[in-house]
Amino acid sequence: MTVTAAPDAPLLQVGTLTKTFGGFTALDNISVDIRKGERFGLIGPNGSGKTTLINCISGALRPQVGSVVFCGEDITQLPPHLRARRGIARSFQIPRPFKSMTVLENLMVGLDFAAVGSSLPEEDVAMSILTRMGLASKAGASTDTLSQVELRKMELARALAVRPKLLISDEAMAGLSSSEVDEVLDLLISLGEEDITIIMIEHIMQAVMRFSERVMCLDAGRIIAIGAPAEVMANKRVQEAYLGT
Amino acid sequence: MFSMDLLLGAVVLGVLLGCFYAAVSVGLSVSFGLLDVPHVAHPAFLVLASYGVYQLNESYDIDPLLAGLAITPLFFLFGLLAYRVYYETFERRGSDAGVRGIAFFFGIAFIIEVLIILQFGVDQRSVSATYIGKSWRFGEFRIPIRQLVAFAVALALTVLLAVYLSKTFMGRAIRAVAQDEEALRLMGANPVRIKQFAFGIATAVLGIAGALLIIVAPVEPTLDRAYIGRTFCVVVMAGLGSISGTLIAAIILGVAESIVLTMFGASWAPAISFAMLLGVLAVRPQGLLGR
Amino acid sequence: MNKHRHSIAFWAGVAIFLVAVLSMTQIVRNEYPFFAGYVILQFIALAVAWSILGGYAGYVNFGTNAFFGVGVYTAVGLFKATGAPLVVQIAAAAVIGMLLGFAVGLLTLRMRGIFFSIATIALAIIIETFVMNWRFVGGAAGIQLQRPPVMAPFDSYVKMLFFVQALLAVTAVAIARYIQNSRIGRGLQALRDDELAAECTGVPTLKLKLVACMISGALISAAGAPAAMYLQYADPSSAFNLSYSVSALAMALIGGTAHWIGPVLGAILLGSTQQLLAVTISSEVNVLVLGIMLVLFVVGAPKGIIGLLRPRYRLRAGGKP
DSSP: OOOOOOTTSOSEEEEEEEEEETTEEEEEEEEEEEOTTOEEEEEOSTTSSHHHHHHHHHTSSOOSEEEEEETTEEOTTOOHHHHHHHTEEEOOSSOOOOTTSBHHHHHHHHHHHTOOOOOSOHHHHHHHHHHHTTOGGGTTSBGGGOOHHHHHHHHHHHHHHTOOSEEEEESTTTTOOHHHHHHHHHHHHHHHTTTOEEEEEOSOHHHHHHHOSEEEEEETTEEEEEESHHHHHHOHHHHHHHHOO | OOOHHHHHHHHHHHHHHHHHHHHHHHHHIIIIIITOOOOTTHHHHHHHHHHHHHHHHHHHOOOHHHHHHHHHHHHHHHHHHHHHHHIIIIITTOTTHHHHHHHHHHHHHHHHHHHHHHHHOSSOBOOOOTTSSOEEEETTEEEEHHHHHHHHHHHHHHHHHHHHHHHSHHHHHHHHHHHOHHHHHHTTOOHHHHHHHHHHHHHHHHHHHHHHHHHHSOBOGGGHHHHHHHHHHHHHHHOTTOHHHHHHHHHHHHHHHHHHHHHHOGGGHHHHHHHHHHHHHHHOTTOSSOO | OOHHHHHHHHHHHHHHHHHHHHHHHHHOOOSHHHHHHHHHHHHHHHHHHHHIIIIISOOOOOTHHHHHHHHHHHHHHHHHHHOOOHHHHHHHHHHHHHHHHHHHHHHHHHOOHHHHHHHHHHHHHHHHHHHHTOGGGTGGGOEEOOOOOOOTTOSSHHHHHHHHHHHHHHHHHHHHHHHHHSHHHHHHHHHHHOHHHHHHTTOOHHHHHHHHHHHHHHHHHHHHTTHHHHHTEEOHHHHTOHHHHHHHHHHHHHHOSSSTHHHHHHHHHHHHHHHHHHHHSOHHHHHHHHHHHHHHHHHHOTTHHHHHHOHHHHHTTOSOO
16 A cells, blocks of 8 residues: 655545435535644534444444545545554444453554554553553453543553554543543543544533534534634534534 | 145145244244343243143143143243343343353253253154144145144234234333333333343243144154244344244245245255345345344 | 463473373273273364354354364265375365355354354254255265274274374364464454454454354364264264254353363363263263253353463453452
């Protein structure tokens, strides 16, 4: 594969994406470009198609129409594991740890299969990621002993083990206390400073506002607003979508 | 030897057979289709019921259908117990329940098989009743009365269960628990109790179904193996949990088996249901008639 | 790391085992221990091979009997057509078993859990039905086979089969051990826990499932191939007997599937109990014991014997905090 994208080309280009389930249109002609290093917020009411969109980006779903281009390469037909190897990692709305493994082993999966070409011993890399996420003391623990916030962090750590260029965080803060939200948010922001592009789906508005450089709001599978956070929040249709019910 | 008459006869017998297959599968449609329990032991429970009927018929000369009815309450309790054990050990613990849950019912099926062998031996067993052994003649072909009896009772049983599930309060609760457990819990109902009750019903139905099984043909302890194919074929083809679909799918299977039997001989018959099952699973796992 | 030392210990153990097996065939006169030992070794091969797919990948294969029967009948067909020697029969069985494994692996594309399990039973019955209608190898009635003369250094065919089956069991164990310690093992474990999460973490799930199915299938068919010569007879209902499926599954789960030693322990323990019961009481009772043990273990000791022995595996049992 040859990657010959211009230096200022977008990292991710989603073009006219349409996804239907039976007669239900979950995504309707979505096009959006995401810059390298951008912190991108994705909002919208429940069922608006946020998760479907990131499923199409990460490969869990294939769209009927449209394309996903990553680093100049069309990845629309690639299975998720090949997208992971090219640098797309994600967390899940409901955490999906590998339950029979320890926290450290969870990370080793990504290091084994996606992050090729590292010179350091894998376990050292995994430990450094865990340390960074504040989970070092839990390395040997079974995942079912983790608290909610630890599980969320472990999911992000596992995604980091893939060595992502693009990290998609699907409601990583749902169900957390406000101090825990800040904790996770700080982690995400610090990752953003290291040239990892991040798409964050979130319902907690302060978090979205603080985090995002740009926000996109979906409603019923369509983009109803995209732009600077304050701009999007001020948009009438966004307010209707959120409050008008 | 192909002839229109032969084909017509095969189709008629196939429809009769199909309704009978619906009756033996309808319990699985509830336990596996609605409740999502990997109930591989369903056919073993069925054969066990047949032996219960055999015992009552042999010892006390009770009509097999009445005998089937008599063991129904026992099977209901048996079902309650089986679900309880399954729930406590697998569903509630969650982790790795898939593999162990399947192995659990697989093990249960084998235990039942061997217990039947130890008690009754490996020989075929059959029941006696006034309607067994006679047949009606329609010109060229004959229809055994036992098939007609089984057909009528099977149809009644399947329709009754369908009505129960769609019209009664408990029946609707069972359908609801299959679709949205959380909503039911919020309404103050206990989903586990409802599922347990549903599993009890699914097992109780096997009392009658077991009677039909031994009325239609003699049974042997390992007969359950053939019925793994038939019952799962019917339930999967029907679209999980659909009772009306069960009837249609069962008739399709019955006719297919009957035609193959007439055209190619008995040695190919056992593979029909399994081949159809495999075909449906591979091509349309949501069932031919399903959602 | 002590991985290297573990490896040396393992291969030394293998060498000692094989030397012991070989010297046993040269020293012991009575044929009976070899008859019984053959069956236990066969169960080791089956349980370990089953565990590669059922244990590591979490796809419960009920179709061990399909692979076993295919192994038996590949050997029978080949022997009858060409008089091929045992080694060739086994190799051919492994190849056919691998192809069947590939087909079963494709099934995992569309189905998992109980659907996969039922599909494997279906496959077994369909193949059995074909063999029943295959005149060349005797159809439903079965076929008698005349053993060729035994090769040196063995003085009886059963002793040779015993040694061959020991080799097959060791091969199965060595492959299972390799998979467990390689990243394939970690990938399989990940996809068993959560297939989508594994995919999104870079695990090529389909490829790994195909590999697991093909290896497991090849090993089971290979272990089945010598059965025809062992019994000097083959018929579809015994070659495709569902009891091979229960045995392989039960022995693997009872032993524990988190480590290759689990299925080995399970097979030795249950295999010898079965031999004992079959001789002293009846063959029905030994299936009963197997069934009851299976149910007791999946309910009470989810990680099997090795889970009871080693707390590391018990810790991972899940459920209990």
